[in-house]
Amino acid sequence: MKIALMGIGKIAVDQHIPAIAASPDWELAATVSRHGTVDDVEAFTDLEQMLATRGDIRVVSLCLPPVPRFAAATAAIKAGRHVMLEKPPGATLSECHSLEILARKQRVSLFATWHSREAAGVAGAKAWLADKTLRKMTVTWKEDVRRWHPGQDWIWQPGGLGVFDPGINALSIVTEILPDPIHVANAVLEVPENCQTPIAASIDFTHPGGAQVHAAFDFRQQGDQIWSITAETDQGTLRLSDGGALLSIDGTQQLDANDRSLTGEYPRLYARMAELVSQGDIDVDLAPMRHVADAFTLGQRIMVDPFVE
Numbered sequence: 001m002k003i004a005l006m007g008i009g010k011i012a013v014d015q016h017i018p019a020i021a022a023s024p025d026w027e028l029a030a031t032v033s034r035h036g037t038v039d040d041v042e043a044f045t046d047l048e049q050m051l052a053t054r055g056d057i058r059v060v061s062l063c064l065p066p067v068p069r070f071a072a073a074t075a076a077i078k079a080g081r082h083v084m085l086e087k088p089p090g091a092t093l094s095e096c097h098s099l100e101i102l103a104r105k106q107r108v109s110l111f112a113t114w115h116s117r118e119a120a121g122v123a124g125a126k127a128w129l130a131d132k133t134l135r136k137m138t139v140t141w142k143e144d145v146r147r148w149h150p151g152q153d154w155i156w157q158p159g160g161l162g163v164f165d166p167g168i169n170a171l172s173i174v175t176e177i178l179p180d181p182i183h184v185a186n187a188v189l190e191v192p193e194n195c196q197t198p199i200a201a202s203i204d205f206t207h208p209g210g211a212q213v214h215a216a217f218d219f220r221q222q223g224d225q226i227w228s229i230t231a232e233t234d235q236g237t238l239r240l241s242d243g244g245a246l247l248s249i250d251g252t253q254q255l256d257a258n259d260r261s262l263t264g265e266y267p268r269l270y271a272r273m274a275e276l277v278s279q280g281d282i283d284v285d286l287a288p289m290r291h292v293a294d295a296f297t298l299g300q301r302i303m304v305d306p307f308v309e
Contacts, residue, residue: 002029007063008036019266025274029057047072051079066091067159077102082109084273088168091159100284109276112284114172118265119244126177132233139215141170142226162197164292167217173244175287180208187299194306203295
């Protein structure tokens, strides 16, 4: 199937373009971007023009920042195109609900992707936790914003999510592997004096079984980057590290039963999108976004030193 990619920035170059190129399901037939292009691929700077002139392209994958994504997705869906959304799927929950309603009305597929759920250790972690009693879960997601989001001012503006842009990856894993739903009990958000979104967050959750669940996100990490989830249960301790790529139980590294490590997160997302299109289906899970919204609602805001790129 022919696909168009909108937003040729870092995530598109690092992940989407290689995944599409390696896939037997897709042909990158066009790009839409103000500045970025891909060699030997037709380039547009306007989405409406692409939709009007390339009726042969059935699918649009959106790598835009969250705020402008809703307008682009709406235009593509109204034009009868299937749409794939980079995470988070929108700037607000209401936008995402509206897109799903529109996609169903237009009878097109819509996929709200969560790439971290496709990390190699996540499926094994979910299976192992299914029959265990959780006692404590600690989520630590600390990375250097200057390394991963260089020059991306949008992340500090309303709708940009700040530290929750990577933090939502952790939440996407947590909501996937826990057999019981949790919800935010309280949060502390550290916001730089010159920004609108937090640079760090500390969150406590309520678990129906009384387990202690805590998450710490920080965009100021230097040196080793930390993306880990530790779950202490009545039958041992599970640890996901390296963003979910590594799984250990009681300190012993686990082999993945499905050998998911042989393929990457984004190739699996694009394989899933191909399935949705062929089946005429929709996959929009907003559980990770609900936690972010609740943290912003309940969070105590503390002003910290200005962010300097």
